[in-house]
Amino acid sequence: MIVLTSNNLEELLTPEIAVSAVRQAFSLFSSSRIIQPQRQLLTIKGNWWGIMPSYWDKSVTVKIVNVIPENKKKGLPSVQGAVLLFSPDTGEPLALLDGTTLTAIRTSAASVLSTELAFGGRNIGTLGVIGAGMEARYHIKIASGYLKLSRIMVTARSSHVQLAKEFGAEAVDLETLLKNSDVIFATTSSSTPVVLGKFLKDDFHISSIGAHTPEAREIDDETVKKARTYLVDSLEAVSKETGDYMQPVRSGILKKAIEIGEIINKGIKVERPSIFKTVGIAAQDNITALTAYEEAVKRGIGIKVT
Known part of the structure; x- marks a missing residue:
């Protein structure tokens, strides 16, 4: 398994790659080729938390994400999270990704994609x-x-x-x-x-x-x-x-x-x-995480964890 940090994701997920990933994610989701059970929503200490699983033929992901508005006062991003990527064939964990940066990139890419289509x-x-x-x-x-x-x-x-x-x-x-x-x-x-x-x-x-x-x-x-x-x-x-x-x-x-x-x-x-x-939606996290992982393997980027 490899760990992909915020800096890794910024290097791997260029605007072209990120927009392409979310385009594929939305296409797969609307054609029912990627499955995402309804996210589980939690309220913890008055803050929004979500647990977001998804899977398809090539990857399985689970993201835990939250929105903590008070983080701004502490100099921290209000959105925090982590994404775990698994192989659907062997069940082994492939990568742990910084969910805060992954969420920001895939969300931004979705807005940009919608603009290009409009x-x-x-x-x-x-x-x-x-x-x-x-x-x-x-x-x-x-x-x-x-x-x-x-x-x-x-x-x-x-x-x-x-x-x-x-x-x-x-x-x-x-x-x-x-x-x-x-x-x-x-x-x-x-x-x-x-x-x-x-x-x-x-x-x-x-x-x-x-x-x-x-x-x-x-x-x-x-x-x-x-x-x-x-x-x-x-x-x-x-x-x-x-x-x-x-x-x-x-x-x-x-x-x-x-x-x-x-x-x-x-x-x-x-x-x-x-x-x-x-x-x-979880499909965005899945395809963006898989894309980042595949790019990381090709380029030798990430921290290997055994």
Whole structure:
């Protein structure tokens, strides 16, 4: 077995490789070729924890992940986790991977993939990122390495000035970002909407990765009303786990959503304005972990553990 650290994963999972991995993951999931039992959700000391298994012909993974908002005060990422990769043939553990970095990379790659599908290519225009934590950082990093961007804007309650400087982006207020962005990545822990439809352009694409409970929202009703396509990672998952899907469906605002894997498998054209709502699925972790492991073996990267 090998251990793959955060630095290892950053080296192995380039934007091209990461986006390709999540594309395969969504395709396999929506064609029922990869099995992922419903994640087990736990509340430990008031914080969200998830246990996420999945398997297919080539790999078995289990991820334990959590969201600890108070970690920010300690200088730690709010998302923590670990992924264990097994051989489905021998049952032996193949790799232990840093789940915090793996989650950030695969989540960012999913947002970037949804953007490529929404625009039918990589030429995007202006990207706006809401948030300044680890997910925001990786979203900018993967997007910058994969998409063609003319401008990047960042906003958050704090720390976004420093993040903007790191990537040569512009630190702006929320209204300015919403009014001027062609693509918006919402990467917050907010329980109330940060994407406000009244400020958005007529044409937009939104990827929202927050609001992971039925009571929480990152996207307001007006944004949902404006969208012509509402993409999700898993219809089953979003129907049980996020207010951004559950509440608009309950109120009748959202009539139809489609899995991103179905878009990929059937070659369906995404009509903008569009929204991609992702709560993260185990298939992403499985294929991204397997991809990282295979790359590591080829390149001799990782710490061997016996």
